[in-house]
Amino acid sequence: MNSKSMDRRQLLNALIKGAAFGGAAGSLGLLSGCASSGGSASKAQVVVVGGGYGGATVAKYIRLLSDHGIDVTMIEPNRSFVSCPVSNLVLSGDRSMADITNPYTGLSGKHGVRIVHDRVAAVDADKRQVRLDGGSTISYDKLVIAPGIDMMWDNIQGLQAAHGAGQILHAWKAGPETVALRQQLEAMRDGGVYAIAIPEAPYRCPPGPYERASMVAAYFKRHKPKSKVLILDGNPDVTSKGKLFKAAWKDLYPGMIDYRPQHKAVAVDGRTRTVKFEVQDDVRADVLNVLPVMRAGQLAVQTGLANANNRWCHVNFLNFESTAAKNIHVLGDSIQVAAGMPKSGHMANSHAKVAAAAIVADLQGIEINPHPMLTNVCMSYVDDAHVIHVASVHEYVPTQKTFRTIGGSGGVSDVRSDLEGRYAHAWARNIWADTLM
């Protein structure tokens, strides 16, 4: 999300003090099809910012759970939904971009969500309005912000410039950069080195970097068998499904994958594709894929909602309302998570359902469920057919005011399997439908 006309201090003032935005009041109702002009005056209005796994799901489920009694407007600049889950199979050549891309038309056509393809410039929490880059203003009773992640470029010297020049990609938001990284891998000579640098947790999708390393190795094994995969991990060990990933690397790609823990990247040189570390020696690669340190999406940060170390957003887990502002809810990767709660697309979808039910209850004047539940499943491919999972079930504990994983539940795969490969394919198809259709 962009802020083109107001700096951060002004935005904070606007949020905290409710300062008026110049010209904003006059634009109410002018946005075609928006909540302020298209909805029944008596219907409650929810505005959702962001159309990822969290935002799209909350938009759909507020419509469903209110039996279409609440108007929902979703603001999302992109015209279609590109899934991060499964995007590592685009890198390996096993899927196309079309395979991981879905339209938003189901949300509008089937569920009556108003979709506005724009960005939010600013939020006025006191007036309960959002102002769009296009200049329009939309009023809300409840605002849901699901802005995903933003990159903290300054933590690795030279990375933003090298990224801007297309020399060192992250491809941690699926889209054109996924295609660009695939092209780098295709252009690499046989016998070259692909290196992925992983930041310290927490980051989006804990098993994602290890799945990516596996899928790049699968591609090399088929097409460039003399090549190597280097995993340069800022963490002390593999952060998710470690035993299963290491077994897959040993069995499927003997001698090809080199895993190096305790490698915290501090600087890069885009021209020579070199990464420097806090302690260890520099590493040069033919394709260098550096995942930046991440934080809550820009809109959350610029509106003062990232009140956990100015990085993530504290929420009331009963309804995912921000602890910094009334009637503003935050979902998905942007939040300060509860224990055992990963930043995943499945989890964002789960957040969205708890938030949707709570928002519907609140707007209908009924008691919010005091014991919401949520689930998480992360499926990781280790080659084109075999998959490993981690699953968890979480319940809200009123006395602790947070979610905790339920004892005896959850776990990881016993072993990688092609059966779970078929389930992973079905999971993707189903969660896309559950989120968007």
Add this chain to the structure above:
Amino acid sequence: MTFPRLAGPRRTLHRWLTGAAAASLLLGSSAWAKDPQRLRTRALAATCAQCHGTDGHAVPGEALVRLAGLPKDYMLNQLLAFRTGQRPATIMHQITRGYSQEQLEEVATYFAAQK
């Protein structure tokens, strides 16, 4: 038969739930719009939807089963068999152990009533 002790909410399943599905055909959905128990049941069932489809309507032709319209007793028996390990699974034993028997009954009743 015994089950592992499970933490979590223990809600009594409202006996009218099955009847509610039939009644909604007569009254229309608006009659249920402000029903707290119906809202909670739908939200609980939604925890299954990422893999099994919204309201149990899984994408056809894929490996994960469609729950909508399956017989309630069959569904509940399978869920309980996953939980004890009697029915082997890749993941469902881990998922079902997060839910109380009352919750499994609640979702089985809900999905059975979906067309």
